[in-house]
Amino acid sequence: MSLVEQTIARLKREQAKTGQPVPLSRAADRSPHQAAPVLVNESLPDAASLAKQIAVDNAALRASGYFPEADRDRQFADQYRRIKRPLIEKALSASSDSPEPRVIVVTSALPGDGKTFTSINLTLSVALERDISVLLIDADVAKRHISSIFKLQDQTGLVDALVDERLDPESLIVPTTTRGLSILPAGKLVAGTAELLSSNRMRHIIKTLTARHPRRVLILDSPPLLVTNEGAALIKIAGQVVLVVRAGVTPRPAVQSAIALIGPEQSGGIVLNQVQESTGEEYYGYGAYGSDGSADDQP
Numbered sequence: 001m002s003l004v005e006q007t008i009a010r011l012k013r014e015q016a017k018t019g020q021p022v023p024l025s026r027a028a029d030r031s032p033h034q035a036a037p038v039l040v041n042e043s044l045p046d047a048a049s050l051a052k053q054i055a056v057d058n059a060a061l062r063a064s065g066y067f068p069e070a071d072r073d074r075q076f077a078d079q080y081r082r083i084k085r086p087l088i089e090k091a092l093s094a095s096s097d098s099p100e101p102r103v104i105v106v107t108s109a110l111p112g113d114g115k116t117f118t119s120i121n122l123t124l125s126v127a128l129e130r131d132i133s134v135l136l137i138d139a140d141v142a143k144r145h146i147s148s149i150f151k152l153q154d155q156t157g158l159v160d161a162l163v164d165e166r167l168d169p170e171s172l173i174v175p176t177t178t179r180g181l182s183i184l185p186a187g188k189l190v191a192g193t194a195e196l197l198s199s200n201r202m203r204h205i206i207k208t209l210t211a212r213h214p215r216r217v218l219i220l221d222s223p224p225l226l227v228t229n230e231g232a233a234l235i236k237i238a239g240q241v242v243l244v245v246r247a248g249v250t251p252r253p254a255v256q257s258a259i260a261l262i263g264p265e266q267s268g269g270i271v272l273n274q275v276q277e278s279t280g281e282e283y284y285g286y287g288a289y290g291s292d293g294s295a296d297d298q299p
Helices: 004-019 022-026 045-052 057-064 069-093 114-127 146-147 158-163 193-197 200-211 229-237 252-260
Strands: 101-109 133-138 181-182 217-220 240-246 267-276 282-289
Touching: 022 181, 045 069, 057 229, 069 240, 069 267, 069 282, 101 114, 114 146, 114 217, 114 267, 133 146, 158 193, 158 200, 193 200, 193 229, 200 217, 200 229, 240 252
Parallel strands: 101 217, 101 240, 133 181, 133 217, 240 267
Antiparallel strands: 267 282
């Protein structure tokens, strides 16, 4: 029985129990990044992958504050389209420069700036692209926010592959029912993660994940740059680095210090979030790294 058939059967069972139609929001709550729900992944390699496939719970993401209010979905999606476009263009460029431009690290100077929020929504927006796939990697191995949000905190993941070189990182990827989107959990908690993330094994894992799928983009949710050693280790393998700054909150010296750690060839731009419009609403801006630590060309 296909996933679609299983879903229909489940909804029928629920309706039979209650005698009431199942609300649409429960059947397929919509993400701001997709016009309609997609229930089947188009490229599952085998039955084992199908067995561990998970659904992206849009209702839970909205309830947890990772999506805006429903009436702002279109504006929100448009803003992330603007953010992703130059990243995708660079990722798919013919350049063979190292590091690989398909490896995009999303980070911040300090905690609380919204990097995980940005990682999730950027990933979902990129997943809309018809010609590429996207792998979201929980590389914030101490906090493991991505793994917790998608209920994968107990799954074997990145750290396990770093510790045990016999593990194939590809086998640890969790596919989702959203077309083109898969997730690599953080894995277990261990000591010495900064050394693991800066190791040759980490570089080998990233190279393997990109080489096997030439049209795959990797988005890594990274620890903040100024409060951990792990963040500084991760950006060394990044082809593009997206720096998330919380408008009016992140101190300018912190932004300048974070930018100084990022090479000019790695520039993925600044995402300036929670910018107040004249209407009082918040939005998400995008710009290039400025020499003074600001974001140039803000909308």
